[in-house]
Amino acid sequence: MSVTVVTYDRVMGRWEPNARGRLAQAALALYAAQGFEQTTAAEIARAAGLTERSFFRHFPDKREVLFYGMDSVRDLVVQTIADAASPAGPLEAVAEALAAVGGLLLKTPEIARQRAGVVSANAELRERELVKLAEMATAMAAALRERGVPELVASLAAETGIVVYRVAFARWIAEPGRADLPEILVQTMAELKDMLAGRLASSPALP
Amino acid sequence: MSVTVVTYDRVMGRWEPNARGRLAQAALALYAAQGFEQTTAAEIARAAGLTERSFFRHFPDKREVLFYGMDSVRDLVVQTIADAASPAGPLEAVAEALAAVGGLLLKTPEIARQRAGVVSANAELRERELVKLAEMATAMAAALRERGVPELVASLAAETGIVVYRVAFARWIAEPGRADLPEILVQTMAELKDMLAGRLASSPALP
Numbered sequence: 001m002s003v004t005v006v007t008y009d010r011v012m013g014r015w016e017p018n019a020r021g022r023l024a025q026a027a028l029a030l031y032a033a034q035g036f037e038q039t040t041a042a043e044i045a046r047a048a049g050l051t052e053r054s055f056f057r058h059f060p061d062k063r064e065v066l067f068y069g070m071d072s073v074r075d076l077v078v079q080t081i082a083d084a085a086s087p088a089g090p091l092e093a094v095a096e097a098l099a100a101v102g103g104l105l106l107k108t109p110e111i112a113r114q115r116a117g118v119v120s121a122n123a124e125l126r127e128r129e130l131v132k133l134a135e136m137a138t139a140m141a142a143a144l145r146e147r148g149v150p151e152l153v154a155s156l157a158a159e160t161g162i163v164v165y166r167v168a169f170a171r172w173i174a175e176p177g178r179a180d181l182p183e184i185l186v187q188t189m190a191e192l193k194d195m196l197a198g199r200l201a202s203s204p205a206l207p
Numbered sequence: 208m209s210v211t212v213v214t215y216d217r218v219m220g221r222w223e224p225n226a227r228g229r230l231a232q233a234a235l236a237l238y239a240a241q242g243f244e245q246t247t248a249a250e251i252a253r254a255a256g257l258t259e260r261s262f263f264r265h266f267p268d269k270r271e272v273l274f275y276g277m278d279s280v281r282d283l284v285v286q287t288i289a290d291a292a293s294p295a296g297p298l299e300a301v302a303e304a305l306a307a308v309g310g311l312l313l314k315t316p317e318i319a320r321q322r323a324g325v326v327s328a329n330a331e332l333r334e335r336e337l338v339k340l341a342e343m344a345t346a347m348a349a350a351l352r353e354r355g356v357p358e359l360v361a362s363l364a365a366e367t368g369i370v371v372y373r374v375a376f377a378r379w380i381a382e383p384g385r386a387d388l389p390e391i392l393v394q395t396m397a398e399l400k401d402m403l404a405g406r407l408a409s410s411p412a413l414p
Contacts, residue, residue: 089405130337152374152381156399159370167363174359192363193403196396198296 020058022048024068028111031118036062036125063128066115070132074139076100081143090149094140094161095189101165102181116173137162164188227265229255231275235318238325243269243332270335273322277339281346283307288350297356301347301368302396308372309388323380344369371395 026047030039041062045055059065077097084093105112119125140158145151168188172181179187233254237246248269252262266272284304291300312319326332344365351361375395379388386394 089402091402091405127334127338130341131334134337152378153398153402155377156370156374156395157402159373160367160399160402163363163366163370166366167359170362171359188363189403191360192367193400195296195298195360195364195367196400196403198298 019048019050019054020068023050023055023058024065027062027065028115028118031066032114036118036122063125066119066125067128067132070136073101073104074136076104077136078139078143081140082146084147090144090147090153090157091160091189093144093147094157095164095185097140098161098165098168098185099182102168102185105181113173113176116169133162133166160192164192226255226257226261227275230257230262230265231272234269234272235321235325238273239321243325243329270332273326273332274335274339277343280308280311281343283311284343285346285350288347289353291354297351297354297360297364298367298396300351300354301364302371302392304347305368305372305375305392306389309375309392312388320380320383323376340369340373367399371399 023044027039027044030044030047039062041055042052044062044065045052048055059068077100080097080100081093084096088096119129137155137158140161141151141154144154144157149157164185168181168185171178171184171188178184230251234246234251237251237254246269248262249259251269251272252259255262266275284307287304287307288300291303295303326336344362347365347368348358348361351364352358356364371392375388375392378385378391378395385391
């Protein structure tokens with residue numbers, strides 16, 4: 001769910017990431033190459049052509065750099081739910097929002113994959129990711145409530161959406177080239193539907 | 208998901224919690240009465256008739272006391288999945304496990320409610336709870352894989368189960384006396400099923 005924001009520098013005629021974006025890119029490259037624990041804020045700043053002091057002006061700590069872009073993902077998700085066509089059910093609105101996130105990640109799939117590898121290798125980062133995804137679910141539930149969905153129905157839809165997203169993302173990482181993330185999201189949602197339908201009728205039997 | 212283990216003292220003829228259980232009970236009572244932040248390990252130990260040193264022999268920190276019992280809940284969940292009747296689908300096995308947890312919490316509903324109030328009032332505790340529930344999902348997924356369920360299907364079933372559990376638990380807390388937790392779990396699972404079925408057919412329309 002990492003998004004690198006770059007701003008076009010007309011004078012230089014090339015893509016020139018801003019300071020936050022440069023720090024985020026440098027941090028990810030260093031974490032991937034030498035490990036999260038082994039990398040210092042000073043190294044990241046140096047690689048981005050900045051001072052350590054300016055690192056801490058942009059990010060409170062080394063972990064937070066990896067969640068750069070999460071705010072704009074959350075804005076996208078909330079906006080997509082707010083804009084969903086009005087006959088959409090709560091889970092359908094959530095699915096639209098997740099498809100939008102999937103589409104966003106596909107713009108820089110290598111960054112998304114690299115970031116996932118760094119996060120999964122470190123318990124502290126996995127924990128921070130959980131918290132961020134829980135915050136995302138809370139924001140989605142709030143957007144659903146804005147549309148009149150009752151509180152706990154909204155939570156159920158939003159949190160189920162996050163589960164589907166996490167499993168679909170893991171599938172996308174595990175099988176590169178199999179399918180694109182938005183397609184895997186749709187498949188995973190359908191699979192959950194079948195599993196739930198099976199539960200109350202003829203279940204797909206366990207071996 | 209707090210469970211207080213008490214051991215019967217035949218000599219005294221009354222229920223006498225063991226040291227860990229006494230500390231957990233004292234901690235919960237103090238956190239509920241005066242707040243988590245305001246309570247020290249020394250106070251908890253004193254209330255339990257123990258020394259601060261023995262507190263830290265039993266628990267690494269003040270937070271962990273609230274997750275006393277989580278290990279036995281995890282064992283119960285894993286065992287229930289392992290023992291589920293063999294034609295059960297993965298989500299059905301998970302639902303059985305959650306019903307078992309619901310039944311366990313109903314033995315001490317006031318403790319479960321009090322604990323939920325303490326956890327929800329503190330960001331640090333909510334974070335730890337998220338991590339513990341993620342670990343529970345991982346353990347459930349592993350138990351499903353043991354039964355031959357493919358890895359990501361197992362994760363999908365286990366994590367969906369945790370979402371249903373959390374929403375059902377929140378409902379149970381919000382509406383005391385409405386229904387018992389195992390019943391609300393079944394209702395919530397059915398609601399998710401309807402929501403997913405609606406998504407791919409005629410959705411319950413948003414207002």
